[in-house]
Every structure is written in C-alpha cells, then in structure tokens.
Amino acid sequence: MRTPGMTLKELAEMLSLSPTTVSRALNGYPEVNAETRARIEAAAREHGYQPNTMARKLATGKAMAVGHVIPLGEHQMINPIFAEFMTGASEVYSKVGYETILTVVPEKGEEDAYRDLARRHSVDGVIVHAPRTGDPRIKLLTELGLPFVLHGRPVGDDGPSVCLDIKNARAFRQATQFLIDLGHRRIALLNGLEQISFALRRRAGYEQAMERGGIATDPSLSAHQEMTETNGYNTTMAWMQRAERPTAILTSSIISAIGVSRAVRDAGLELGHDVSLITHDDDLSFLRNEGDPPRFTTTFSSISAAGHRCAEMVLDLIAGKPVESEVWDCQLVEGRSTGPAPA
Amino acid sequence: MRTPGMTLKELAEMLSLSPTTVSRALNGYPEVNAETRARIEAAAREHGYQPNTMARKLATGKAMAVGHVIPLGEHQMINPIFAEFMTGASEVYSKVGYETILTVVPEKGEEDAYRDLARRHSVDGVIVHAPRTGDPRIKLLTELGLPFVLHGRPVGDDGPSVCLDIKNARAFRQATQFLIDLGHRRIALLNGLEQISFALRRRAGYEQAMERGGIATDPSLSAHQEMTETNGYNTTMAWMQRAERPTAILTSSIISAIGVSRAVRDAGLELGHDVSLITHDDDLSFLRNEGDPPRFTTTFSSISAAGHRCAEMVLDLIAGKPVESEVWDCQLVEGRSTGPAPA
DNA sequence: TTGAAAGCGCTAACAA
DNA sequence: TTGTTAGCGCTTTCAA
Numbered sequence: 001m002r003t004p005g006m007t008l009k010e011l012a013e014m015l016s017l018s019p020t021t022v023s024r025a026l027n028g029y030p031e032v033n034a035e036t037r038a039r040i041e042a043a044a045r046e047h048g049y050q051p052n053t054m055a056r057k058l059a060t061g062k063a064m065a066v067g068h069v070i071p072l073g074e075h076q077m078i079n080p081i082f083a084e085f086m087t088g089a090s091e092v093y094s095k096v097g098y099e100t101i102l103t104v105v106p107e108k109g110e111e112d113a114y115r116d117l118a119r120r121h122s123v124d125g126v127i128v129h130a131p132r133t134g135d136p137r138i139k140l141l142t143e144l145g146l147p148f149v150l151h152g153r154p155v156g157d158d159g160p161s162v163c164l165d166i167k168n169a170r171a172f173r174q175a176t177q178f179l180i181d182l183g184h185r186r187i188a189l190l191n192g193l194e195q196i197s198f199a200l201r202r203r204a205g206y207e208q209a210m211e212r213g214g215i216a217t218d219p220s221l222s223a224h225q226e227m228t229e230t231n232g233y234n235t236t237m238a239w240m241q242r243a244e245r246p247t248a249i250l251t252s253s254i255i256s257a258i259g260v261s262r263a264v265r266d267a268g269l270e271l272g273h274d275v276s277l278i279t280h281d282d283d284l285s286f287l288r289n290e291g292d293p294p295r296f297t298t299t300f301s302s303i304s305a306a307g308h309r310c311a312e313m314v315l316d317l318i319a320g321k322p323v324e325s326e327v328w329d330c331q332l333v334e335g336r337s338t339g340p341a342p343a
Numbered sequence: 344m345r346t347p348g349m350t351l352k353e354l355a356e357m358l359s360l361s362p363t364t365v366s367r368a369l370n371g372y373p374e375v376n377a378e379t380r381a382r383i384e385a386a387a388r389e390h391g392y393q394p395n396t397m398a399r400k401l402a403t404g405k406a407m408a409v410g411h412v413i414p415l416g417e418h419q420m421i422n423p424i425f426a427e428f429m430t431g432a433s434e435v436y437s438k439v440g441y442e443t444i445l446t447v448v449p450e451k452g453e454e455d456a457y458r459d460l461a462r463r464h465s466v467d468g469v470i471v472h473a474p475r476t477g478d479p480r481i482k483l484l485t486e487l488g489l490p491f492v493l494h495g496r497p498v499g500d501d502g503p504s505v506c507l508d509i510k511n512a513r514a515f516r517q518a519t520q521f522l523i524d525l526g527h528r529r530i531a532l533l534n535g536l537e538q539i540s541f542a543l544r545r546r547a548g549y550e551q552a553m554e555r556g557g558i559a560t561d562p563s564l565s566a567h568q569e570m571t572e573t574n575g576y577n578t579t580m581a582w583m584q585r586a587e588r589p590t591a592i593l594t595s596s597i598i599s600a601i602g603v604s605r606a607v608r609d610a611g612l613e614l615g616h617d618v619s620l621i622t623h624d625d626d627l628s629f630l631r632n633e634g635d636p637p638r639f640t641t642t643f644s645s646i647s648a649a650g651h652r653c654a655e656m657v658l659d660l661i662a663g664k665p666v667e668s669e670v671w672d673c674q675l676v677e678g679r680s681t682g683p684a685p686a
Numbered sequence: 687t688t689g690a691a692a693g694c695g696c697t698a699a700c701a702a
Numbered sequence: 703t704t705g706t707t708a709g710c711g712c713t714t715t716c717a718a
Contacts, residue, residue, distance in 0.1 A: 005462045007695060018705045023697065033703055050462035054400040055695030058710050063397070072430065083426045087415065090447035094456075099465060101408075104433035113437075119348050119393035124443060138360075141455040258601070265608075350711060361689045366713065376687055398711030402696050 004051050015043055026051070047271040057121075065099040066314055067114045067123035069178075071201040072106050081253075081303055082129070085151070088307025089127065096315060098124075111140055118144040125314045127151060131163075132195040147317040149310050152197040162317060163325045164310050168198055171330040172205030172250065175278045178332060179248045185275065186221065188239055188246035190232060190256050194224040202252055202280070216335070221246055232259025240267035240275075349392050358386055366372040367392070408442040409657055410466035412456045415449050425472070428494070431650025432470065441467075454483055461487040468657045470494060474506075475538040490655050490660040494672070495540040496670070505660060506668045507653050511541055514673040515548030515593065516620045521675060522591045523556040527619065529564065531582055531589035533575060533599050536538075537567040545595055575602025583610035610677055648671060 025032045026049075027039040032040075043049075057063055070082065070088070090100045091338045101123055114137065117123050125147035128137050131154045138158035141148045148164035155214040172189075179187050189206050193201035203222065212219045223235045232251065240244050240263060251257045257279035264271050271277055289319070309326065316323045347635075355362040360383070368375045369392075370437050371542070375383075400406055413425065424621040434441045444466055448456045457480065460466050463466035471480050474497045481501035484491045493506035515532075522530050535542035546565065553560045566578045570676035575594065582589050583606060594600045607614045614620055652669065659666045 005464070008697095010697075019696075020698080020706080024704090027697085031703060036703080049463065050459065052401075052695055054397055054406065056697075058399040058401045058712085059695075059697040061710070070430075070433075072434070086445065087413075087447050090413075090445055091415070094446060094448065100447075102429065102433055102443040102445050103437060104430050104443075116393070119391070121348070122396055139607050167644040245709090246708055268458040300512075329516065351713095352711075362715080363690080364688055367688090370713085373689060379687080395711055398694090399713075401696085402711075404694070509709080667704040 001027045005052070006047055006236055007053065010038075010048075011043060011047065011049050015040060027175060032183045038119055050253040060195060061095040061121070062119055063124045064097060065123045066093055066102060066131070066311065066318075067117050067118070069102045069103045069105060069126065070129070071110050072104055081255075083121070085129075085301040085307035085310075087193060088309075089305035089311035090307075092308055092311035092315070098315070100109040111136060114140055114144065124148075124318045127310050131155060131197045132193075133197075133200070134195070137185070147314060149308050149314040149317065149323075151306060153201070153325075155195075155197050155200060161325075162313060162323050164306060164313060164328070165197075165326070167330050168201035169205035169208070171280065172202040173209045174205075174304050174330070175215070176206045176209030179250070179278065180209060180215065182248075182276070184248040185215055186218070186244060187198075187215075187248045187250060188221040189223070190235060190249055190251040190260065191222065191224045191226050192252045199252060206250060227251075227256045229254035229255055229262075231258040232256030233263045233270075234259075236260045236263035237267060240264065240269060244295050248278070251277070254279055254281050348395070348674050349390050351394065354383075354386060354390065354392050357390075358383060368405065370503070381671070384396040386683065404464070406464055406467045407440060408466045409436055409654065410444045410446060410460050410469040410662075411472070412446045412448060412453060412460070412469065413472070414453050415447055427646040428472075428650035428653075429646035431652075432654035435651055435654035435658070440649075441658070446513075453586065454479060457483055457487065457489070462487045463517030463683075467657060467661045468492075468659055470653050474498060474540045475536075476540075476543070477538075490657060492657040492666075494649060494653050496544070496668075497538050498538075498543060504668075505656060505666050507649060507656065507671070508540075509671045510673050511544035512548035512551070514623065514675075515545040516552045517548075517673070517675050518593055519549045520556070522593070523552060523558065525591075525619070526557055527591040529587060529589040530593060531559070531564040532566065532590045533578060533592055533603065534567045535570050535595045539556070542567060542595060549593060549665060570594075570596035571597045572598055572602035572605075574604045575599030577602075579603045579606035579611060583607065594620070594622040597622055597624050 002300055008022055012022045015022065017036070021032065022044075025037040027045060038068060039069065041190055053064065056168045066089075086100070086102075091099050098335060101117075114126065117126065124147070126141065128135075128141070128148050128150045129148050129152070131138065131152050133155045135155065135158065138148075138150070138154055138161055142159055142161075148161070150161055151165075153163050153165040154161055180247050185305050187206075187210070189203065191203055191315065194200070194203075203224075203280065206222075207217055213307075222237070223230045223231075225235070232255070236249065239249075249260055251260055257277060260279075261271055264275050264277075313323050313326075351362045352364055354605070355365045360364065360379070365383050366373065366381065369387060370382040389649040397409065409432075410494075411429065429445075430442070436443050439562050442528075444460075446460065457469065460469065467491070469484065471478075471491050471493045472495070473494050474481065474495050476498045478498065480499065481493070481497055481504055483548075485502055485504075491504070493504055494508075496506050497504055519530060530549075530553070532546065532564055534546055537543070549565075550560055564582070566574075568574045568578070575598070579592065579602065583593075592603055594603055600620060603620055603622075607618050607620075612618055649671075656666050656669075
C-alpha cells in the first residue's frame with residue numbers, strides 16, 4: 001500500500017553509476033567528482049529519493065535518534081515544563097536528521113526502559129531529566145555505555161557525567177536574601193520533591209540565606225512535594241491559617257505559585273500586601289501574565305533553551321566531541337508587588 | 344564503547360542450532376519443537392539476548408514506530424494538553440514494543456515532515472492532531488499511504504479517514520442552553536483558533552443554542568484565538584470594560600479559563616456572581632482545583648484517555664484491522680458557583 | 687522439525 | 703574518481 005520510494009540501487013541504475021558513488025555523493029564525501037555529484041543530486045531531488053533510515057541505521061550501526069525516558073506517576077506533573085523542554089530539543093535533533101524517541105514508563109520500569117533502548121540500539125544517546133539523590137540512572141547508563149546528558153546536576157558522586165543546570169542555590173539564596181532585606185522573617189519555602197537535585201540545591205540556598213540573616217529556619221515552613229497547583233494551594237492554605245503565618249513564600253515553580261496565589265486570595269489575604277511571593281519562573285508563557293504573581297526569573301527562564309542546549313550537548317557527545325558541563329547564571333527580577341514585610 | 348550485545352548468530356552457535364530456528368522459536372512460530380524452544384528461550388534469557396531492532400526493521404520492512412508531528416509556533420500552547428495526550432499514547436506503543444517518534448517542526452514544514460517520515464520509512468503510522476479547515480495533511484497522508492488517525496473530526500470532505508472526537512457541538516449547545524436557562528442573554532464565547540475543527544464545532548453548538556433561545560449572537564462576544572492564559576485575560580478584560588458586559592463566558596480550554604478568572608477578579612468583579620464561567624475541561628489536573636472555576640466537563644475530560652485510544656486505533660490500522668471512527672459523548676457537570684444571571 | 691541461502695537497502699573496506 | 707565486494711543482524715522462502 002505504501003508508496004515504494006526509490007532505492008539507492010535504482011537511482012544508481014538510472015544514472016549508470018554504482019550505488020557506492022551515489023551514496024558517497026549524497027553523503028557529502030569529498031572524493032566525488034563535482035560534476036557527477038551535481039548530476040546525482042539533481043536526480044535525487046527530481047525523483048524524491050530519500051534513503052531508507054532502517055537500512056542506513058543497520059549499516060552504520062547508528063540509531064540516528066536520541067531518547068527521552070519519562071517516568072509516569074509521581075512526577076507526571078513535570079509535563080508542561082517537559083513539553084517546553086522537548087520542543088527545544090526536538091528542533092535540534094531534526095535539524096541534523098536525528099529522531100526523537102519518547103518512552104513513557106511507569107516509575108518502576110525506568111531502568112528497564114534504558115536497558116532496552118541500549119540493547120536494541122534504538123538510540124545513540126539519551127537525556128536524563130531531573131537527577132535525584134541516589135539516582136540509579138547515571139551508573140546504569142555509564143555501564144551501558146550509552147552517552148547521556150543530565151538536565152540538572154547529579155546529587156552525589158555517581159561518576160563523571162555531563163550536565164546542564166542553573167545556579168539553583170545561588171538563585172534561592174538571592175531571593176531569600178532579598179526578602180530578608182525587605183524585613184521578612186517568616187519565609188516559607190514551597191519546594192519540589194526532596195530527592196530531586198533542583199530542590200536540594202534550592203533548599204540549600206534558602207537555608208544559607210536564612211542562616212546568614214540569623215533567622216532560625218522553621219522546618220514546618222518548608223514543604224517538599226510535587227509541584228502541582230493543588231499541592232501549592234493546600235500547603236499555602238494551611239500556612240495561612242496558622243496564628244503566625246509566613247509573610248513571604250518562595251516557590252520552585254510557577255505551577256505551584258498559581259496555587260499559592262489562589263490560596264492567599266481564598267484566605268482573604270492580599271498577595272504583595274499581606275504575603276509576598278517569589279517564584280522560580282520556568283517561563284511557561286501560557287501560564288503567566290506580566291507581573292502576576294511577582295516572581296523570580298532566572299536566565300534559565302526559557303526551558304526550551306535548556307532543551308535546545310542539552311540536545312546539542314548529547315549530539316556532541318555522540319559524535320565523540322569533548323563536552324563540558326554548563327551551569328547557567330541567574331537573574332533576579334523584581335515583581336510588581338513584592339513589598340516590605342507587613343508590620 | 345557500547346556493550347556489544349549478543350547477536351542471533353552467536354546465540355545460535357552456542358546452542359548448535361541455526362539462526363533460523365532460534366529466530367523462529369523466539370518469534371513464537373509454531374513449527375518449533377517444544378523442547379528446542381524451551382532450550383532457546385532459556386539461553387536467550389540467560390544471556391540477555393535482545394534482537395537488534397534495526398536489523399529486524401530492515402528485514403521486516405516495519406518501522407515499529409508511530410509518529411507524532413507537532414507544529415511549532417502559532418499552536419505551541421497546545422503543549423500541556425499535548426503532553427497528557429502523549430502520555431496515554433506512548434504507554435500503548437511501549438506495551439506492544441513500538442516506539443514513539445516525536446517530530447517538532449516549524450508550522451510551514453509540517454507537510455515535509457510527513458513526507459520525510461514516510462519516505463524514510465521511519466514510522467508505520469501517525470496521529471494527526473487538531474484537524475483544521477482545508478487541512479492538507481489528510482490528503483497528503485492518504486497519498487503517501489501512511490496509516491493515520493485524526494484526533495478530532497475532519498472539517499470538510501477530505502476523503503475517508505479514521506478519527507476520535509468528542510461531541511463538541513452538543514457539549515457547547517448544552518452549556519449555552521444551560522446558561523440561557525439560568526437567565527443569561529449576553530453570553531460570550533472564548534474559543535480556539537477558528538480553523539480548528541474543535542473550535543468550529545463548538546461555535547456551531549453555541550450559535551445553535553443562542554438561536555433556539557431567540558438571542559441574537561453578538562459577533563464581538565465571540566473570540567477565536569490561541570487558547571493561552573494571556574489571551575483569555577486580555578479578551579475578558581476588554582469585555583468586562585464594556586458598558587454592556589457579558590454575564591457569562593464559555594471557554595474552550597481550562598488554560599484560557601484561568602485568564603478569564605483573573606481578569607474578572609482584576610476588573611473588580613466576582614466570578615459566579617457578576618459573571619458566570621463554564622469551560623471545557625481538558626482535565627489538566629495540575630492546573631485546577633475542585634470547583635474553581637466552575638466548569639463544564641466532558642467524558643473527553645481525560646485527554647490521556649484519548650491518547651490511549653488513538654494509539655490503539657492507529658496500531659489496529661497498521662495491523663490491517665478494520666477501525667471505526669469514534670465520537671465520545673459528553674457530560675455536563677455543574678460547577679460550584681455557576682448561578683443565575685445578575686439582574 | 688530444522689537448516690541453507692537469499693535478501694532487506696545501505697555503508698565502507700579494498701581495489702582498480 | 704569510481705566500482706567491487708562484503709557485510710550490518712535479522713527474517714523468510716525453499717529444501718531437506
């Protein structure tokens with residue numbers, strides 16, 4: 001049923017050339033006569049010749065694809081951010097003729113997914129999202145010999161790896177400091193799941209600033225949970241109902257910030273007046289409006305840029321080029337209504 | 344560098360059998376001696392044998408993959424919904440050993456992306472998202488002979504195709520009717536881009552109900568635009584500032600509804616009191632909380648279920664099984680604060 | 687019930 | 703600069 005699509009051999013026959021020459025011409029090898037190459041290219045274009053990827057993959061032993069394994073379940077709400085990331089990455093792959101392979105697996109099956117990808121040679125490399133404490137993926141991928149790039153710094157010492165990250169600790173230290181300078185003392189932290197590298201570093205930054213400011217951190221004012229709107233709402237609501245409620249909240253995601261914002265309102269309070277909010281902004285442009293809620297933006301703001309860069313890095317890795325880890329800087333952007341602490 | 348992974352030939356040699364027999368045993372062909380098969384299976388398991396997908400693909404001519412082509416740009420904000428959809432679909436593919444191939448392309452390159460996928464034999468079938476008026480994809484895919492399933496009904500008559508959709512018109516007719524019955528007259532529609540099938544059908548439903556209710560539809564109360572929060576916010580804000588502002592708003596997406604909700608508040612009005620809101624709910628659970636905003640839910644509510652079903656359908660199509668289009672029913676769920684029209 | 691042999695369409699040594 | 707010859711690892715006739 002499928003349009004057959006011409007083969008290399010057929011094209012070669014039409015040109016009275018050997019498949020080898022045609023292959024070489026089309027793949028840009030230098031040893032082809034310019035005139036011959038022109039002829040071949042013209043014919044290929046004219047007949048809409050497109051090499052069969054499977055054959056090429058088998059012959060070269062390269063999968064011409066990069067894999068992204070996404071665990072379902074607990075972390076599922078990573079989705080909107082993940083989508084932005086994928087957009088950036090996928091663009092890069094397409095540009096060099098690579099394909100993007102997406103594998104969605106139940107939390108438990110994650111390692112098997114990587115094993116399968118490696119053994120079946122389905123991909124030449126992978127991107128690992130949100131490394132965690134004791135993350136088994138790094139060791140596994142190293143063993144499998146599958147090139148990978150981490151989006152986020154690894155937590156412990158799991159051996160050498162290449163990653164792209166932002167200065168999480170610094171960002172949150174700055175943000176906390178900023179609030180302290182405004183006179184806040186009861187500053188709450190609404191963070192992501194504790195075992196995730198991002199969250200760990202952000203907490204560290206928060207705690208450092210608190211310590212420097214001589215403020216004892218109240219553990220009940222730190223929440224580590226999935227960054228959903230509902231979680232943000234519920235946790236904030238509980239905080240708002242305390243006698244000594246926090247006067248400022250720091251969140252790790254614009255998604256939770258939406259929940260915070262709603263909870264504050266529902267508690268009969270006003271954001272930027274009764275409660276200040278600073279959030280790490282993942283630039284989900286479809287979710288936010290200028291100045292609301294007031295937020296903390298990092299240069300990592302465009303998640304799609306991160307996807308873009310991670311993709312480039314993994315391709316370099318695959319090509320055997322040396323690749324350095326990158327840690328991007330941050331930038332504090334003062335929101336409209338982040339005011340001094342209420343008296 | 345990569346762990347080599349044993350080949351069929353090697354496995355066969357270890358067993359002193361021919362590759363043919365081993366292949367047959369592993370692929371469940373009936374003509375293999377039970378005892379031999381057991382031996383083969385044991386050995387395969389023991390040595391962790393995993394067939395090389397590329398070789399298999401080349402030999403069988405099947406790509407063992409389904410493609411999803413996502414246009415960038417205008418429709419980019421489809422993202423969060425799309426992510427949910429992909430989750431459902433990907434699960435299905437994985438379960439049967441298929442891979443998910445994602446192609447993100449600039450709006451213009453969409454057709455070429457399909458052509459390339461087909462010619463390079465990268466996929467056995469594709470899912471087409473959000474068919475539009477004069478959508479070139481249907482004809483193209485038919486020509487290419489690439490099996491496809493539409494998520495959303497086609498608009499015109501682009502030839503036979505298989506689709507999965509909800510009863511959009513009926514849903515919006517019902518919702519509008521519901522508002523009319525509550526006494527609303529100035530009902531606004533905040534819809535998706537005009538050329539998208541979903542939006543067209545929803546508008547039709549809205550207009551039918553208005554007509555039946557004997558209410559002239561005010562064109563300035565229908566907005567067709569990308570369903571982003573910002574668009575929802577701005578449009579609603581403009582409406583709220585009119586002398587005769589709408590008393591009810593119907594939106595096509597929970598994303599725009601968030602913008603509506605904020606705009607109403609910022610205009611100093613109260614949702615469910617001054618303005619009623621009903622929205623088609625894509626069940627992006629991370630974005631909403633029970634009862635806020637009041638909403639209209641369809642059984643299509645779980646987008647991931649749609650992804651799941653579309654995937655099954657395309658696999659059946661690929662397998663040559665007959666597949667019927669499906670149109671899922673809807674369900675009106677009354678939200679907490681959708682009250683009668685203000686006097 | 688098993689095996690031998692011939693590809694799938696391409697790339698890549700090695701020759702010419 | 704071009705062509706010849708082998709494969710890549712698997713499936714699949716066709717024989718035994």
